[in-house]
Amino acid sequence: MRREAIIAVNRFGLGAAPGELATAASDPRGWLAAQISKPAPDHPAFAELAPSSETLKEYPRWIASLRMARGAPSASMGADGQPAVRGIEQNFRDFFGPGLMKEVGARLAAGASTPAPFHERLALFWANHFTVSAEKPVIFAVVGSFEREAIRPYVAGTFVDLLMAATKHPAMILYLDNNLSVKPGFTGPPNAGANAPRLTGLNENLAREILELHTLGVNGGYTQVDVTTFARVLTGWTVGGPANPGFAFVPRRHDPGPKSILGKTYAQDGIAQGEAVLRDLAVHPATATHIATKLARHFIADQPPPAAIERIARAFRESGGHLPTVYAALLDSPEAWDAPLAKLKSPVEYIVSCLRALPAAREAKPQALFFTLREMGQRPFFAPSPQGWPDTAAAWAGADGLWKRIEWAGTLAARAGSRIDPLELARESYGDAVSETTRLAISRAESRQQGLALWLASPEFQRR
C-alpha cells in the first residue's frame, strides 16, 4: 500500500523523514493508529524548558525593571517627548525573548525529529484550537509551557480533560482576561500589587470564546444571556499572586448561587459550578460537530466532506469525546485516503516538513526559523487572535506567502550544496505521487541545488 503510506506520512504526518515512507509502507494505518493510542514519546528538546509555575514568577521582576526604566525619561521617551511606542516592547522582548526562542526551537525540533508525527500534528491542532497567543504580551512567557502542560498530555485522552486543562491553565486565564472578571459589585482588594487595577465586575471574554471557539461553535445555539451567565459562573477562576501564580479559584470573587445556561440550571457551589458547565459543554452534540468539522477540514480538505464530518461527530458523541476513538473515525473515513495532496501546507507544516526531509537543515538557529515563519505569516506562538491560525489554502496561497516559500526553498537548497540528490529525495517523500512534470523539471535543473529548490517549491511538496 505504497499510496496509503504516502498519504499517511504527508497528510497525517509532517512529511517524510529519511526512511519514514518505507517504515510506514508495511502497514500505513497501523503506523498511524499506534501513534494515537498512547501519550507521545518524550521529546528531549522539551526536557530543559521552564514550567509556567517558574516563568510566571518572572513578571514581577520584569515589572520592577520597567518601573526603573520609566524613572529614566531618556530611556522611555521618544524624540517627540511622547513615551516611545517601542520602548516597552523592546524591554519586554529583551527580558522574555530568550525563553520564547527556546520554546520555538524545542517545538520545531520536536516536529522535525519525532517518530510520531501524527501525534505531533494533533498536538499542534489542539494548541491552535485552544489558542493562547503572545500577541498579548503577558502571554509571552507562558505560551510554550501552555502547550506542554495543558495540551500535549491530553492529546490521546478525552476532550473533557483537554478542555478542563486548557481552561484552567494560567495562560488561558490571562489570555482571555478571566483573572480580571469578578462578581458584579466586588469590592475586595486586587490580587497583585498596590498599583493593580481595581476590579468591579464581569469580563466576558473567556466565557464567550469557550462557547464560540472551544466547544459549541458560533452557531451552537447559545445566546448573549448564556455568555453573560457563563461569565458569572467563571468568576473566581483566576491566577494566584506573585508567590503562587498558577491557576487559583478565589471564592470571594465568585458570583454565588444557581445559574442557568442553555436551559439547564447549575446549583453547584464555587468552582464545581464551572466544572459542571464545562463537562456538559464538552459532550454537547454541537461540540461534537464543531470538533469533527475542524478535524476534517484540517486533515482531509478545505471543504470537508459531510460524510466524514458526520462519521467523526458520531464517534465523538458515542464515545463521550474519547479522542483516540474520534481520531480512529477520521482514519476510517474513505475520503481521507482519496485524493492525495489535497491540502496546502501551512508555513509551519511547510518548514517542519523541510526539516524532516533534510536533517542537515535542523541545525538552523531557532531565531532564523522564527523570523522566516514570521515573514511567511505564521510567527510561532503569535496567532493573530483567539480563533488561531487559518486552515485553508485561501489563507496561505497569497502572492507574498508563496514568494517567501520560494525564497526559503532557494536558500535551503543553496546551503545543502550538491550533497542531496533531489530526485532521490522526492521519491523518499512522495514516492510515485511525484508528477512527471516535476520529475522532468528536477532532472533538467542546471544543478543539484536548483533541482532541490525546485522540489522544495514544487506543487507536490507544498501540499499534503
Place this chain on the structure above:
Amino acid sequence: MTTRRDALKVLGGLAATATLPRLGLAAVPGSERRLVFVFLRGGLDGLSAVPAYGDPDFVAIRGELAIAPPGTAGGALQLDDFFGLSPYLGEMHKLYEARELAVLHAVASPYRERSHFDGQNLLENGTVKPFGRDAGWLSVALAEAAGASGVALGPSIPLLLRGPASVTSWSPSALPTPDPDLLERLAQLYRDDPLLAKPLAAARRAQGMMEGNDARAMGGGAQSVTALAKAAGTFLAKPDGPRVATIDFGGWDSHANQIGEYSPLTRNLRLLDRAVTTLKSSLGPVWKHTAVLIVTEFGRTVAINGSRGTDHGTAGAAFVAGGVVRGGRVIADWPGLSDRALHEGRDLRPTLDLRALLKAALVAQLGLGETPLETKVFPESRGLRALEGLFA
C-alpha cells in the same frame, strides 16, 4: 451641545454641498484615484478614539474611561462642540483641521452578534451573513472596475481581497531574492496548477514594483504597520500600479486596562496615527487622489467593564482620510448614551450602515455605479444609499 437634530442637519448640509449629486450620474473618476483600506481587527473602542464628551451621560457611563473634554489636561482634541479625538491621534487631528479627514460615529456593519470572526467575515465578504460568500467585496468591486488591481500588504491576503480581481501581496523579507532562472522554471512547473501559478505571477509583478526599496530600512520592525503603510504608498504611487491597497492592523480587542500611557490601546492608537502620516508621505503627490478608510468589525460596550476595559459591542467609530475627502467634520446621527438609547442596554446604537461609507468610497475612487454596488459588491444592500458629499 449637539443634539440629534443638529447632527441630522450636518448630514443634510453635506448632501447639499455634494459635488456627486446622485449615484450613477457621477463623472467617472480618473484612473489616478486610489483607495486604501485599513482594517482595525479586534474591535476598536469608538468612544476612546472619538469621545462624545458633550453627551450628558458620557462621564457617568464611561467611568475611568471617560476622556476629559478638550482644553483640560490629558483631554481630547477638539473636533466640534460635542465630539473630540483621542489625544493619541494628534497627526490625524491635524488632517482633520486641514479638512482631509472625516470622522464617522455610531456606525456599524449589518452584523449584530458579537463574534470577532463572524463580524470580520461579514464585513469582508460584503453580504449580511458571516459565511455569505467566499470572496471579498473589495475584490468584487475591483473586478467591476476594468483593469484595476489590488495589493494586500502583509504575508497573507485577507478575505476582503480574495475573489475575482487581480491581486498581489507584499511584505518585507530578509531572505535572499530567488535566482531569476529558478523563478522562470517554477513558472513553468506551476503551469497546470492555478493555485500556485497565479500568486507566483502576482508576486513577480509586486517584486518588480518594489525593486530598489530597502524593505529593512522601512523602520519600526519589518512587519510593523508603519512599514506596511510605507510600502502601500510606494505601490499606489506607481502610475501603472494597483489602485487599491489593504493593511491589516490587529490588536484592538481591549477587554482590560485600556487606559494610560502604556496600555495596548494607547500603543495602537499611536501606531495608527503614525501609520496614517507615513502613508501620506509615502504617497507623495498621489495623496491628493487617495481615500483611506479606517474601519473595524464592531464597536465595544459603552460602559466600562469590570477590568477597566470594554467588551464586544455594536456601533463604533470609523475614519476616512485623504486628499479627496471633504473632511473636517463628524458625520453622526448620534443615538445618545442614556440607558434607554443603548442597543440591547449595553452597546452604542448603530444609526449609520458602514456600507454607505464603503459604497461612497467605491463610487468616488473606482467609479462604480449603483447597480453593481447593490447587486454584486454588497448584494443585500438595495436601497442603501452611498453617503453623499463625502468625497470631492
